[in-house]
Amino acid sequence: MGKTLIRGAKVLGGEPQDVLIDGETIAEVGTGISAEGAEVIEAEGKILLPGLVDLHTHLREPGREDSETVLTGTKAAAVGGYTSVHAMANTFPVADTAGVVEQVWRLGKESGYCDVQPVGAVTVGLEGKKLAELGAMHDSAANVRVFSDDGKCVDDAVIMRRALEYVKAFDGVVAQHAQEPRLTEGAQMNEGIVSAELGLGGWPAVAEESIIARDVLLADHVGSRVHICHLSTAGSVEIVRWAKSRGIDVTAEVTPHHLLLTDELVRTYNPVYKVNPPLRTERDVMALREALADGTIDVVATDHAPHPHEDKDCEWGAAAMGMVGLETALSVIQHTMVDTGLIDWAQVADRMSFRPAAIGRLEGHGRPVSVGEPANLTLVDSAYRGAVDPAGFASRSRNTPYEGRELPGRVTHTFLRGRATVVDGKLA
Structure with a gap:
């Protein structure tokens, strides 16, 4: 895995920051981070959470x-x-x-x-x-x-x-x-x-x-x-x-x-x-x-x-x-x-x-978004609004009580130890 730069996300809903992922870990957190050769995700306005x-x-x-x-x-x-x-x-x-x-x-x-x-x-x-x-x-x-x-x-x-x-x-x-x-x-x-x-x-x-x-x-x-x-x-x-x-x-x-x-x-x-x-x-x-x-x-x-x-x-x-x-x-x-x-x-x-x-006494999960921690991360577009459509679920089953109901927020990216499992709301 290479490097990924998440730019301008609100870490835990706070002030916008850049987060650099290098391999499986978080390499840098701050503002104005530049990383040559890194894939850049423009995340202005989005919320960055631990996985x-x-x-x-x-x-x-x-x-x-x-x-x-x-x-x-x-x-x-x-x-x-x-x-x-x-x-x-x-x-x-x-x-x-x-x-x-x-x-x-x-x-x-x-x-x-x-x-x-x-x-x-x-x-x-x-x-x-x-x-x-x-x-x-x-x-x-x-x-x-x-x-x-x-x-x-x-x-x-x-x-x-x-x-x-x-x-x-x-x-x-x-x-x-x-x-x-x-x-x-x-x-x-x-x-x-x-x-x-x-x-x-x-x-x-x-x-x-x-x-x-x-x-x-x-x-x-x-x-x-x-x-x-x-x-x-x-x-x-x-x-x-x-x-x-x-x-x-x-x-x-x-x-x-x-x-x-x-x-x-x-x-x-x-x-x-x-x-x-x-x-x-x-x-x-x-x-x-x-x-x-x-x-x-x-x-x-x-x-x-x-x-x-x-x-x-x-x-x-x-x-x-x-x-x-x-x-x-x-x-x-x-x-x-x-x-x-x-x-x-x-x-x-x-x-x-x-x-x-x-x-659950898990190791590597539920960790702060900080340098040296495993890059298990979730990026959320909290401004999104949309109706729930179970036809698009990744689950094999469709028994949701929310079909047709408009709900806020959408996960745009999920990272498991630095590897994107979800990109732009879809499975990688």
């Missing part, structure tokens, strides 16, 4: 390559400005052994578009009965630090305690899908006025909140780290806020769709809005935004959940849960958080790069 990091992505491979593969998923990630994603364990076979997590890790290496850090299952087969090979997965080439049965809750308190105790040995973290199964049997959407009017099974907020309350207490008891996946209710925010005030080592994530969409959309019966956890109320949305702004919620995570057309184009009750999100996440965050004045671009970098990399 985004996603703690929660479903890449489906192995086993469901009809909906996504590691290659197509990492292409989608690059288009969205991501340089690293964590691949969830609910594959077929489940990523509950060193062999499977190494397979996913190697597929990520081969893709070349985005680093892939596998998430290991907490329990064998996601069945919640027996701890998976946590130590072996950590000791593998994949160096797994994050463990989750996402898609299912580790509802057995004894199993959860044992997992929290086990991962302490290597500074790991258990990422909990907070959903009390007995309280959500037959649930189809958020429990409330809309579910009552539509006659759909209700998914009560307490099903999430009760698990979070239990798990922060368990984490405190054993002195371990716990991470809350896709937090979605105002009550959950208050529990996490209380836990942090007590010094409990808890972190939490929120998805872009839970910052924008509400259960009122379910009135359309369009299965594109069917997701786990479900879309909540306007009150919940506002509480989540405030919590992300004040740092109670640590990170934005996409919960990118691709599904083939036939799994979504059916009646509501039979439809799969989930939405794709990698290619629209940054636009939704600009729309809901930046353009509303709740956070600035430096805080976007914190919530979508610095903090998720720190939680």
Whole structure:
């Protein structure tokens, strides 16, 4: 690789600066930089961020390559400005052994578009009965630090305690899908006025909140780290806020769709809005935004959940849960958080790069835009406005809730260790 000069970009939304990339690293940051023979990107008015990091992505491979593969998923990630994603364990076979997590890790290496850090299952087969090979997965080439049965809750308190105790040995973290199964049997959407009017099974907020309350207490008891996946209710925010005030080592994530969409959309019966956890109320949305702004919620995570057309184009009750999100996440965050004045671009970098990399204990990602750091970078045209067209997605699936909706911002360039993976908004 040669040299690339990004000229006049607003680094983390601040004053315009030039950034010179030489090989895999940032060689110089300042103004008036000239570099003979360098490729020059005129970036006046654009925002330069560290490469985004996603703690929660479903890449489906192995086993469901009809909906996504590691290659197509990492292409989608690059288009969205991501340089690293964590691949969830609910594959077929489940990523509950060193062999499977190494397979996913190697597929990520081969893709070349985005680093892939596998998430290991907490329990064998996601069945919640027996701890998976946590130590072996950590000791593998994949160096797994994050463990989750996402898609299912580790509802057995004894199993959860044992997992929290086990991962302490290597500074790991258990990422909990907070959903009390007995309280959500037959649930189809958020429990409330809309579910009552539509006659759909209700998914009560307490099903999430009760698990979070239990798990922060368990984490405190054993002195371990716990991470809350896709937090979605105002009550959950208050529990996490209380836990942090007590010094409990808890972190939490929120998805872009839970910052924008509400259960009122379910009135359309369009299965594109069917997701786990479900879309909540306007009150919940506002509480989540405030919590992300004040740092109670640590990170934005996409919960990118691709599904083939036939799994979504059916009646509501039979439809799969989930939405794709990698290619629209940054636009939704600009729309809901930046353009509303709740956070600035430096805080976007914190919530979508610095903090998720720190939680996952990633090396080389979530680093400052400064000399000597790996050139994992994202250049954003924040002035752009355009309607979402899933036909142009790099993902293999199209189940986006934003089709036709106008959103701000567009990633124009993504660099993975100095190599452009996206140029002018398209895959390199």
